[in-house]
Amino acid sequence: MTVYFIGAGPGAADLITLRGHRLIAAAPVCLYAGSLVPAELLDVCPPGARLVDTARMTLDGIVAELVAAHTAELDVARLHSGDPSVFSAMAEQMRRLDAAGVPYEVVPGVPAFAAAAAALKREFTVPGVSQTIILTRTSARATPMPEGEDLATLGRSGATIVLHLAVQRIEAVAEELIPGYGTDCPAAVVAYASRPDEVVLRGTLGDIAGLVRDAGIVRTAVIVVGRALAAEGFPDSHLYSAARCRT
Known part of the structure; x- marks a missing residue:
């Protein structure tokens, strides 16, 4: 068996x-x-x-x-x-x-962060904006985070960050990430991704906590923070560039 x-x-x-x-x-x-x-x-x-x-x-x-x-x-x-x-x-x-x-x-299966990206209609790795995704969580009511994996430290990278199991602490999450990303950094919360009752909230680190409270979201959600969520005017990927195709 x-x-x-x-x-x-x-x-x-x-x-x-x-x-x-x-x-x-x-x-x-x-x-x-x-x-x-x-x-x-x-x-x-x-x-x-x-x-x-x-x-x-x-x-x-x-x-x-x-x-x-x-x-x-x-x-x-x-x-x-x-x-x-x-x-x-x-x-x-x-x-x-x-x-x-x-x-x-x-x-393997389809992870929640991928379903959230689909709901947001966004790529989390955008040329010239973000090429790194951090998948993490917070330590409240769960196993403590290892040293160096706190949000303040991770936020210094400026990478696209996705938090699982953290929406109940959205205020604290925003507070810890603002020093690294700024209050105007795009942020989103996707609850029940891919389900009929899916909820998508878009905002910034400055207002996302209020949006979550108003929507009554307390579980089964991922938080996404990063400039890739609102990227415009970025360069095309080298993968399909004319220069690469000529070589």
């Missing part, structure tokens, strides 16, 4: 890879992350499949389910929202599966 860590995408049921869809349709056991995984994906599971909502489970309980499936020689579709390489808690599950001798594979 194999445990398949599958990126279930940002919310829309059709934003999943063909590989992920195929594995879900064949797995007799499916563990999924509660309200973060679209219900339509659970409908793909085969008849009689064991469906386990992990939203209120501990790590020990989740791993016990995976080990039990291994003992019964049953494949597992372990669904994570977005892409499991980012803020998914997959690493500690894999560490325990290694110790238990349970095989696993990882199937």
Whole structure:
């Protein structure tokens, strides 16, 4: 048997890879992350499949389910929202599966920041403006951030910065980033990206917190800050330039 860590995408049921869809349709056991995984994906599971909502489970309980499936020689579709390489808690599950001798594979998915970029109709890496994306979060009610990864330090780069799990602290986020980016720096918040109830807010670091409060957004959102959000008049990419094509 194999445990398949599958990126279930940002919310829309059709934003999943063909590989992920195929594995879900064949797995007799499916563990999924509660309200973060679209219900339509659970409908793909085969008849009689064991469906386990992990939203209120501990790590020990989740791993016990995976080990039990291994003992019964049953494949597992372990669904994570977005892409499991980012803020998914997959690493500690894999560490325990290694110790238990349970095989696993990882199937990538569409990350939330990519869905947010699509909703904003923006490229986050714009020639001459920003060629770096920082994916991060804040430490409130979560594991402390490593030294040197605080927002004030990261903000000195001027790169496009995307924050997960931070919208409840939007005021503090803006306050920490303003010294590096300025109050006029474009900022956006995308909640429930790719879902029918998607909300897109555009503003600046100076006013984005107020927009978020007025909209009542408190979860399932990403914050994006950077000049790439409003870039105009930038040079064309060298990839498709006439000079490159002549060489």
